[in-house]
Amino acid sequence: xxxxxxxxxxxxxxxxxxxxxxxxxxxxxxxxxxxxxxxxxxxxxxxxxxxxxxxxxxxxxxxxxxxxxxxxxxxxxxxxxxxxxxxxxxxxxx
Numbered sequence: 815x816x817x818x819x820x821x822x823x824x825x826x827x828x829x830x831x832x833x834x835x836x837x838x839x840x841x842x843x844x845x846x847x848x849x850x851x852x853x854x855x856x857x858x859x860x861x862x863x864x865x866x867x868x869x870x871x872x873x874x875x876x877x878x879x880x881x882x883x884x885x886x887x888x889x890x891x892x893x894x895x896x897x898x899x900x901x902x903x904x905x906x907x908x
Contacts, residue, residue, distance in 0.1 A: 818840065
Protein backbone atom coordinates (compact mmCIF):
# COMPACT_ATOMS: atom_id res chain seq x y z
CA UNK A 815 0.00 0.00 0.00
CA UNK A 816 1.16 3.51 -0.81
CA UNK A 817 0.80 5.57 2.35
CA UNK A 818 1.47 8.94 0.72
CA UNK A 819 3.26 10.55 -2.17
CA UNK A 820 3.58 13.55 -4.42
CA UNK A 821 3.80 14.53 -8.04
CA UNK A 822 5.35 17.73 -9.40
CA UNK A 823 4.47 19.09 -12.81
CA UNK A 824 6.07 21.96 -14.70
CA UNK A 825 3.47 23.87 -16.67
CA UNK A 826 4.23 26.05 -19.69
CA UNK A 827 2.47 28.66 -21.83
CA UNK A 828 1.95 28.91 -25.61
CA UNK A 829 5.59 29.98 -26.08
CA UNK A 830 6.83 27.12 -23.84
CA UNK A 831 7.79 29.48 -21.04
CA UNK A 832 7.25 28.25 -17.51
CA UNK A 833 3.98 29.17 -15.82
CA UNK A 834 5.16 27.51 -12.62
CA UNK A 835 5.80 24.22 -10.92
CA UNK A 836 2.94 22.59 -9.06
CA UNK A 837 3.40 20.17 -6.17
CA UNK A 838 0.39 17.90 -5.63
CA UNK A 839 0.57 15.62 -2.60
CA UNK A 840 -1.72 12.60 -2.33
CA UNK A 841 -2.64 10.17 0.41
CA UNK A 842 -3.20 6.42 0.57
CA UNK A 843 -3.50 4.48 -2.66
CA UNK A 844 -4.42 0.79 -2.71
CA UNK A 845 -1.73 -1.61 -3.94
CA UNK A 846 -2.19 -3.01 -7.43
CA UNK A 847 -5.00 -0.63 -8.40
CA UNK A 848 -5.02 2.37 -10.70
CA UNK A 849 -5.77 5.78 -9.22
CA UNK A 850 -6.07 9.25 -10.65
CA UNK A 851 -4.51 12.41 -9.27
CA UNK A 852 -6.01 15.62 -10.64
CA UNK A 853 -3.81 18.70 -10.83
CA UNK A 854 -5.35 22.02 -11.89
CA UNK A 855 -3.13 23.99 -14.28
CA UNK A 856 -2.66 27.77 -14.17
CA UNK A 857 -5.02 29.45 -16.65
CA UNK A 858 -2.19 30.59 -18.97
CA UNK A 859 -0.81 27.07 -19.30
CA UNK A 860 -0.86 25.23 -22.61
CA UNK A 861 0.81 22.05 -21.42
CA UNK A 862 2.95 20.41 -18.78
CA UNK A 863 5.46 17.68 -18.05
CA UNK A 864 6.06 15.64 -14.93
CA UNK A 865 9.27 16.64 -13.15
CA UNK A 866 8.99 14.53 -9.99
CA UNK A 867 6.97 11.58 -8.70
CA UNK A 868 7.59 9.79 -5.42
CA UNK A 869 5.65 7.43 -3.17
CA UNK A 870 6.23 6.32 0.42
CA UNK A 871 5.18 3.47 2.68
CA UNK A 872 3.78 3.89 6.21
CA UNK A 873 7.36 4.07 7.58
CA UNK A 874 8.11 7.04 5.27
CA UNK A 875 10.52 5.06 3.09
CA UNK A 876 10.36 5.45 -0.67
CA UNK A 877 8.41 2.61 -2.26
CA UNK A 878 8.08 1.77 -5.95
CA UNK A 879 5.01 2.85 -7.89
CA UNK A 880 4.24 3.32 -11.56
CA UNK A 881 2.93 6.56 -13.03
CA UNK A 882 1.56 5.80 -16.50
CA UNK A 883 1.52 9.51 -17.34
CA UNK A 884 5.30 9.80 -16.92
CA UNK A 885 5.90 7.05 -19.49
CA UNK A 886 3.35 8.55 -21.89
CA UNK A 887 4.83 12.04 -21.68
CA UNK A 888 8.41 10.76 -21.83
CA UNK A 889 7.57 9.16 -25.16
CA UNK A 890 6.52 12.60 -26.45
CA UNK A 891 9.45 14.60 -25.05
CA UNK A 892 11.27 14.93 -28.38
CA UNK A 893 8.08 16.02 -30.16
CA UNK A 894 7.24 18.57 -27.45
CA UNK A 895 10.78 20.01 -27.43
CA UNK A 896 10.72 20.35 -31.23
CA UNK A 897 7.39 22.19 -31.07
CA UNK A 898 8.74 24.50 -28.38
CA UNK A 899 11.88 25.28 -30.39
CA UNK A 900 9.73 26.08 -33.43
CA UNK A 901 7.52 28.43 -31.39
CA UNK A 902 10.51 30.29 -30.03
CA UNK A 903 12.47 30.63 -33.30
CA UNK A 904 10.71 33.82 -34.47
CA UNK A 905 11.46 35.48 -31.10
CA UNK A 906 15.14 34.52 -31.35
CA UNK A 907 15.46 35.93 -34.88
CA UNK A 908 14.10 39.38 -33.91
